[in-house]
Amino acid sequence: MAEIRLQQLAHSYHANPAGPEDYALRRMEHVWEQGGAYALLGPSGCGKSTLLNIISGLLEPSEGQVLYDGKSVNGLTPQQRNIAQVFQFPVIYDTMTVHDNLAFPLRNQRQPAAKIAERVTEVAQTLEIEHLLHRKARNLTADEKQKVSMGRGLVRDDVAAILFDEPLTVIDPQLKWRLRRKLKQIHERFNITMVYVTHDQLEASTFADKIAVMYDGQIVQFGTPRELFENPAHTFVGYFIGSPGMNLLAVTPSAEGVLLAGIELPLAPATRQALAEWGAQRLMLGIRPEFVQLVAPGQARLRASVGLVQDLGTYRILDLQLKGAVDAPLIKARIEEDQAVPNGEVGVLFPERWTRFYADDVLVEMTEGGHP
């Protein structure tokens, strides 16, 4: 079990990278603490697998260091790093039985037979594959094979970390949820550092205590699911987390606050000052659909006409066309099923506590009480 530290790490698949766009991973510093359950979340192509393969030793980074408990492991193989990795598709020996597949990593280490029997039984019970132990792996279904593959990753209790690269992709949707819960239980029981790569926010937040959100070769935020929801550090996190994502609206500073679609929204002096410090960069206001408040048209400076209403069972998502300038944006608001659906025109309020500002996509930090 280990703390994994990435120091000045960067990677390019080009032999002679010319600029930042040639890097699959931009220079980063990051720490995965010993015993943590982490997710690495981001869209396809953002660099998740590259980062995971660098941590495990399948790929040598073009710049920087990977440290396990303070010691550099650059140049060491995954075996020498003592790391287990579970991939998207099963990696198992088809001609062996399930039992022998699970026992293989322990036999390699010359563990005593009693210990092997004990661990194989424990892992098979946890993954609910005990009844398959004596079957040949080639006769299993895709789900079963992937469970065995996961079992091979979990069977050793002395690994520095277990890395999962979208391990549930081939698993039946019904089973996915149960397996995620199982992985969480296994983590709680064995306290092994686990990093779980996924592009699915639900998968990330059911498994992980903390999520690293990756975008364009960088970790743009590392936080609890709640922190990512309430306080996105980057517009990408606002957009990617949540369903639908945050409303991100272009604004410009004005005397009293900001202008949105030609309408002035007054802000507290501390907020205005914080925004002024960022100068003339591209400014956006971020508000999650959950926090948009609807009132009578006369009670708000911002007004909107109600468009499409999507009924999603326990809540509804409304499309609201803001009024004002010709290019006034469309925003989304979420209302609970017991709230009446307004029609025609509504007043729109952005509660100060939940309004965020982004300068060139980066959150403008406010001092205590400085949120608008």
Ligand SMILES: Nc1ncnc2c1ncn2[C@@H]1O[C@H](COP(=O)(O)OP(=O)(O)OP(=O)(O)O)[C@@H](O)[C@H]1O
């Ligand atoms: N072996 C390679 N050679 C060249 N470029 C590569 C190689 N592997 C990945 N890349 C590029 O590096 C970038 C990051 O890819 P990576 O596979 O790490 O992303 P990812 O977030 O894991 O995506 P996915 O979820 O689709 O696997 C992409 O632009 C990809 O095209």
